[in-house]
Amino acid sequence: MNAVALTDISCQIDVETLLEKLRIKQDSAYLAKIQDMVAEAQPLAKPKAVYKETYVDLKGDNFVVIDGIRFTSHVLRVNMEETFRAFPFVVTCGTELEDWSGQFEDYFDSFCADAIKEMFLRSACHELEVHLDQQYGLGHAVNMNPGSLADWPIKDQKPLFELLGNVGDLIGVRLLASFLMFPVKTVSGIRFSSESNFENCQLCSRENCPGRKAPYDQGLYERKYQLKNR
Numbered sequence: 001m002n003a004v005a006l007t008d009i010s011c012q013i014d015v016e017t018l019l020e021k022l023r024i025k026q027d028s029a030y031l032a033k034i035q036d037m038v039a040e041a042q043p044l045a046k047p048k049a050v051y052k053e054t055y056v057d058l059k060g061d062n063f064v065v066i067d068g069i070r071f072t073s074h075v076l077r078v079n080m081e082e083t084f085r086a087f088p089f090v091v092t093c094g095t096e097l098e099d100w101s102g103q104f105e106d107y108f109d110s111f112c113a114d115a116i117k118e119m120f121l122r123s124a125c126h127e128l129e130v131h132l133d134q135q136y137g138l139g140h141a142v143n144m145n146p147g148s149l150a151d152w153p154i155k156d157q158k159p160l161f162e163l164l165g166n167v168g169d170l171i172g173v174r175l176l177a178s179f180l181m182f183p184v185k186t187v188s189g190i191r192f193s194s195e196s197n198f199e200n201c202q203l204c205s206r207e208n209c210p211g212r213k214a215p216y217d218q219g220l221y222e223r224k225y226q227l228k229n230r
């Protein structure tokens, strides 16, 4: 199967939710400014996603081979124990919003523009998950992302992009030499069926992370992944 690009994802920003994220009250002097920024960004925003239906060829102790391409992560391998189908993906807020946000030099304005791009990105991620569930009956599924955990180094962005094909042409996302992506508000990973509620954050001890989705579970490595015995 070829990669599928979703280039017409419809997303709406809710100003109240944005204000909550920014910790700004409804009676703030900044309210009008933020409303103007959202009104400007909304018609420009073209978040996009690309994904591919792929199959696992081989599983080792600390790697999986998907459509002939190897990914090195013990946690990924353990989490994929029960599945042979995987959906590598890249989701982005889009180059249009990235270009728009480049005009802001003031710190506060840049901070708000970043939050707006983040909201479009999260909304597009949700739309991709709904799409995969509807099209492929994925049901309960989890995501893993190269670079989120020490166990799965960010250099595996390279094989992930190889697996998807020309991501730049499909949705405008470039993989940089550092293995970070541009636009910055872009997420990559592999989604697959799982009965667990795995989140990378469960294995990440970083304190005060604004993106945390689940509490850190200090004993999870040892209990589930048995890394101490390797």
Ligand code: SF4
Residues within 6 Å of the ligand: 148, 200, 201, 204, 205, 206, 209, 210, 211, 212, 213
């Ligand atoms: S806690 Fe933050 S840094 Fe750690 S995996 Fe979650 S989102 Fe990433």
